[in-house]
Structures are given as C-alpha cells and as structure tokens.
Amino acid sequence: MLNLTINGKKIQVEEGTTILQAARENGIYIPTLCYDDAVKVYGACGLCVVEAEGIPKLLRSCSAKCSDGMVINTESDRVVQSRKVAMELLMSAHDGDCIAPCQLNCPARTDCQGYVGLIANGEYDAALKLIKNKIPLPASIGRVCPHPCETACRRGKVDEPINIAQLKSFAADIDLNKDKYIPDKKPATGKKVAVIGGGPAGLTVAYRLAVQGHEVHIFDKMEKMGGMLRYGIPQYRLPKEILDEEISIIERTGVKMNNNLTLGKDYTIESLNSFYDAVIVAVGAWKSSNMRTPGEELDGVIGGIDFLRDVALKNDVNIGERVVICGGGNTAMDACRTAVRLGAKEVYCVYRRTRNEMPAEDIEITEAEEEGVQFKFLTNPISFNGESGKVKSITLQIMQLGEPDASGRRKPVPVEGKTEEIEVDSVIVAIGQKLVSDDVKELKLNDRGNIEADIDTFKTSIDGVFAIGDATNRGASIAIEAIGEANRCAVSVDAYLKNEEIETRVPYISRRDEELIDFASKEKCPAIKPKVLGAEQRKDNFDEVCLGYTEEEAKAEASRCLECGCKEYYKCRLLNVAQRYDIHPERFKGEMPQKYTANSNEFIERNSAKCILCGLCVRSCKEVMDISAIGLLGRGFKTEVAPAFNLPLDQTKCNNCGLCVKLCPTGALTEKSSLAKQVPLDESYTEQTVKINNQDAKVLVSRYNGKVIRVIPNDSVSRNSGLTREELASLIK
C-alpha cells in the first residue's frame, strides 16, 4: 500500500492507482472531460491537473500514478489557473448556445424554448408548470407583456418571431379551465413574511416564499389585489376575471391577502418589521409624472394612470368628446383606446418624436389607429389653456428630429415659431409614473426619489426589509421586470431567513455569435397570428380584443421554434466544469471554426460545433463496442470527429447503442427523445432492469413530468440487443 496526502487528507491506496482514482475513492473532486474508466486514458483536456510537492510540472491526474509519500493539492492557485486557461481554450472554440436568446432576454429568465417546445408537442400541463417556475400569473402576463423574449427570438431573423407571449397565455388558459396547478409546498418553516403591495412583484414574491414553506401576508391599499395589472391595464387587454382566478391560485398556496390597508395610515414598515421575520416593500409607482407645462393644474388635465384607475374602479369619469393624450408608451395607448371606448369622438395622441421612436408596442399603435385615434407626431405641448379653471385647449409646439441623444434616439427639437392649437374637453398626461415617496419615508431613497435596494439581495436601509419593483432603484418598468426581481428577492429572503448567504456571481454560459449564424438558408414559415375582434366590434366596449389561439394554431406556431438552446443544458459536463471557474474565453477568441454538421440518425443527433475533441465517443465505439463507426478525421485545427469515411451515421456500422452519447461530455452528441419537437428539459434518470431474450439487461429511463421520454441501453446486453428505442421503451412497465 502507498501512503499519500491529498488536500491535507492522509490516504492509503494500492500500487498502480492513479491520482484521479485515489481522489475519487476518497470523495475529492477533480474535474475531467476526456476521462472515463470504460476506456483507455487519453490525456487530452488538461482539466484534471493537480500539483504535487517537489514536482515542478503539474500532473494530469487521470494518467499520473500515485507514489509513496506524495503530497498533492488539487485546488492550488496554480492548478485553478491552469484549469481556467484550459477551459477558456476549449470554450473559445466551442460554438453553442447553452440557453436560448428568448430566455436570456426575458427579465424573469422564463424558459421560453422549453414551454414553446412542450406546447408544440401537446404537453400543455408540463408547459404550464415550466412557466410557473418563473411567472405565477402567466395568463395575465401573457396578455400584457411587451415580450422582450420575442425581440430576441432568432426566428425573427428568418421571418417573424415566435408569438411566445400568446403561447404562454394559451397554456395558462388551459390550466385555468382545468387543473389550476399548485406546486408542492415545502414543510412549514415557522417564519413569517409581510409583503407590502399586491401587484405583480408582491404577488410573485409571496407565491415563491409560500411555496418555500414560509407564512406570507400581503397588505394592499386597494380593495383588490393585482396592482397595476388590475388598475393600470384596461379590461379589453386583460379581463379581470382572468387576473382574479390567477390571484385565487396564489391564495391557495396559503398566502394571506389583506386589502384596504394603507401604509403610513394603518401600519408602518417598522411596525411590520417588529412583528414579521422579513418585510418586502413592493408598493409600485402610483403617481402620474407631470410634464411641468403651464396649465397642468387645470380641471380636466388628468394623469394617465389616475384615469385608467378611475375607469377600472368604475368611478365617474367625464372626459368629454375631444380628448388629447400626451405620451407614446403603452400607458398612453391604453388611455387613448380607453377614451375611445368611453365614447370620446375625437381622440388625439400627442408625441414629440415619430412613430418609429414610440416606445409603445406596434400592435397597440396599430389597433389604436384602427379604432380612430389620431396621432400627432412631432408635437409637444407647451401650454394647457383654460377658462374658469377648466382646460379648453392645448398649444402644441411643432418639432423636428435632430441629432441622436444619450438614448440613441434622435432628439426632437422645436421648429422655431411653428405651433398648433387644439380645442379639448380633457387632456390625459401619460408620460410615466413614479413612487409616492411619502409612503416609504422610513427607507433611504436614491437621488431619483426611489427606494434604494441592493441589486443582488434587495436589502434596504433597514435590516430585515427588502424592496422590489417599480418603487426601487431605476423606477417604473414593465411587469415582467418586477416579476424577475421578485423571483430573485424570494431567493434572497429565503436565504436571509435561514441565515445563509446567496451566490451573486453570474455563472458562465456559452453564447453563439449571431453574426455567424446562417439564417438565410432556413426555411421560411410565417407566424400564425391569433384572431382579434375587428375595430368596429371592439371600439365601443371593453371585451377582450385578442381571441387567443386554437389548439391547432398554438401547436403550429410553437412548431416554428428553431430550438436555439442546447438540448444538453441540464446535464452538460463541459458547462458544469466551466461554471466552477471565472472564465473569459473571449480573450482567446479567434475565427470560430464553422463546423456544424447535421449528421444525425433516427436516435442520435450530432452537432460537431460543440465537440471538444475529447475522443470519448471514438474510443468507446472502438474499445468497448468494437465497432469504430466514428473516428477522428483531419489534423491539427482541422481535426474533427466524424463517422467512418465521412458517411452519414446510418450508413456506418453504428448499431445505435448510445454509448458515445452517454460518454460525450457536451451537446455534440445527444440522444433524441420520443417527443416530436426536441426540447431541453430537466429530466430525471433511473436505471431499470428489463428482460431481453431471457437475459437481464439494464436501461436508463428518462422521465419528464411523469412521462417516459427516453430509454437508453445501459449495459452490454442492452447495447448489443439490436432493439430500437421504441422496442426498448415497450419493455418498460
């Protein structure tokens, strides 16, 4: 026996043992990418290096043998630095997207590719569960979200983006009419959390913490929960019956909802903080920003969200027949279209830039135009003029576009001496909204007048008090942004309640350079748009405008997805190792070898652009299976793993045993699932024994949402059985 020390631990091993084996036998982790004990040592990746006292060079632990008295360090600075460089070199030539761009551009990181793919496969309840991992109000958010996911969707570079948001509400509506899914809750922790504000941020953080087993109480000043979703979004975009149902599902997770209680009047932050283990302030931004234009105090000049809230509350709203709305965002469009529905005869939208610069969604502008809203682009109000304290007209300065400003948009500048006057009965100012800072005066505010909250932990100036959403840092944004913060805040609060720290380092992921992707050769397939009510049918009522997808339409639309994110994301060993180190492969980035080959067969999908030339597939095919269906072709930088004689895989001797796929540490080889559309899913794997020709044979069964989606041979009997995957699957009870 040999005596040695690894990371200070004294161990004994038999002669001939490698350092890697010795470490593993003693529960010490050393990363490897080209090693597997089923095949001979190759020593290619350089990840397994360790430092041994008295030996100047780092040793590759997969091949270096232990010797008596060795003192080994597997995590010294030199070792870490060497692995980092090895990893950076590997990743600099690795061409893959770990995560699809749609998901990366969603502020809540919703797995869009996952649920779109599941919808394409008709797996609606699985799609809904995936969405609810990030969004507890998917039917509502699907209807109102300006969908940054779609802006990033690569299908848009081929023809039109996938209608991701519509697909979300499609899956969510099915659930509302059927199961009303509630996730399993963790056992009660005995901790109590107060949430101030029942808008999208408050509801989301409450839902997450309730699922974690905490007792959560929401306090809200309005008569019903929902915040801006209820009081800022008109009924024709989001029917409140849908919102009510989604809120009642959140309530069924155990969240206690307390309405008609006002911060500063009925309670204070400090009073809640003394009673609860944590307090989360999610009060939103309820004050319309003003334009600082003379005459703004006149009767008949109304704030955009004040107007929408009054309509939602069914208060008396008298806007008259001629209405001007100032602003170019979605709230301005909501105000314009609501004014039309209230019977205004002439509705003008005044915006100081052109349509191209309008921040509102294009569909909102188009539908407003169809409903008769008249747009006055390149105009800016310079005074609201009144008689006896009531607004009578508005004077507009005519503008033109000048040089780009800090936001990159061309700055509107006045055309000297050119103005226009419009007679009005009322003016709605919808240029933004802000926090009512008096409500939160107990907390430290930033120079914008918003609550100062740490961007990672959401902690405020008071211990135990967290803040999220429109009331914090940069101020009001879209609902999904607040939901993303709420999800991360729930992790932070959960850690705080357990006296733990949260990880704030953003883990590395591989991303493709879109400039290098060949979109031109992709087959075009135009988007399927959901049906909407015609302008005449909709403009005198608050019926929902968008009629949503039929099942057939939803499946067809979802099937257009290009499957951008890597199918191996959940079990990729390359990514697992990469994320352990603070790597920056861009410093080695040269010209990316364009080596994608769609050389797949019925069961195995090959993508050579993700191959790191570890050789495990080649060696296992030769040494274990004695088949050699694949080999290394070419030399130096041109080396590539390819089927023998560069033939299509199904024209080689490949017997689809799947061993190469199992050993491949990357997404270069993947085993297709039984789903028609391949989706990266966090599957669970179990080994099962089945009978093949009266012999015991082992297979690996992967399940998702309780359904078997892959059965993979897992020993020599099953690998040599010649059975297809379907035949193997039929053996699973």
Ligand code: SF4
């Ligand atoms: S193979 Fe791994 S590292 Fe590469 S894109 Fe796929 S998940 Fe990311």
Ligand code: SF4
């Ligand atoms: S094509 Fe699919 S995976 Fe790719 S960005 Fe669009 S929705 Fe996401």
Ligand code: SF4
């Ligand atoms: S395809 Fe083969 S050589 Fe390439 S990463 Fe996978 S196992 Fe290694």
Ligand code: FES
């Ligand atoms: S060099 Fe040892 S595992 Fe790759």
